[in-house]
Amino acid sequence: MIDLTKLQFTSKQLTAICKKFSYFESNPNSKLKFKPDPESNVIYPGKAEALGRRKSSVAQVKLTAGKGTMTINGKSATSYLQKNLFLLTRIEAPLYFLSLNDYVSLSITVKGGGLIGQADAIKLGISRALCNYNIDYRYPLRNKGYLTRDARIKERKKYGLKKARKAPQYSKR
Numbered sequence: 001m002i003d004l005t006k007l008q009f010t011s012k013q014l015t016a017i018c019k020k021f022s023y024f025e026s027n028p029n030s031k032l033k034f035k036p037d038p039e040s041n042v043i044y045p046g047k048a049e050a051l052g053r054r055k056s057s058v059a060q061v062k063l064t065a066g067k068g069t070m071t072i073n074g075k076s077a078t079s080y081l082q083k084n085l086f087l088l089t090r091i092e093a094p095l096y097f098l099s100l101n102d103y104v105s106l107s108i109t110v111k112g113g114g115l116i117g118q119a120d121a122i123k124l125g126i127s128r129a130l131c132n133y134n135i136d137y138r139y140p141l142r143n144k145g146y147l148t149r150d151a152r153i154k155e156r157k158k159y160g161l162k163k164a165r166k167a168p169q170y171s172k173r
Contacts, residue, residue, distance in 0.1 A: 047064050048062075048129045048130070048133035049062050049129060050063075050128035050131075052121040052124030052125025052126070052128060054118075054124065054149075055117040055120075055152075055153055055154070056117065056153075057111070057112045057113030057114075057121040058111050059108055059110040059121035059122045060108070060110075061106060061107075061126055061128070062106070062108070063104055063126070063130065063132075063133055064104070064105050064106075065103065065105070067105060068102040068103065068104065069106070070106045071107050072108045072110060073109060073110060077091065084115070087115060087116065090123055091119050091122050094123065094141060094144075095126065095130075098137055104133075106129075124147070124150075127141050127147050128147065
């Protein structure tokens with residue numbers, strides 16, 4: 001590990017470094033200091049926010065360093081998801097993958113869609129919040145597929161058809 005405080009830069013070099021890396025900022029003492037990326041939703045170290053979407057569900061995830069509690073719309077995760085183990089494991093997959101299930105507390109607000117769509121929106125929101133929490137988690141989560149947004153949505157109904165693609169019965173004669 002390189003000790004950045006012992007490196008000496010001219011002010012022009014330091015300015016160039018600061019422009020190149022948005023999370024480093026120079027202070028009047030010419031030392032490098034951690035600064036969250038303004039485009040990410042990092043509030044301050046130890047907290048992060050993110051948004052996850054799936055079909056018509058939208059989940060707002062607030063992540064804090066904590067004891068591993070998870071609340072969804074003011075209820076515990078098990079009661080909100082009706083004790084469905086399939087959905088619970090689906091939601092907690094990114095946390096278990098990074099072994100953070102006991103060190104991070106989550107407060108989630110989710111709207112729209114059904115339970116499965118909401119669960120997938122929450123999973124994506126948790127993954128994005130973990131990336132905002134620590135940028136080092138991005139590569140393993142990306143490789144595992146947790147940061148990929150499932151873009152499949154319901155196809156609209158077309159006029160002249162009964163559903164999106166179902167046509168009325170065709171008679172030749």
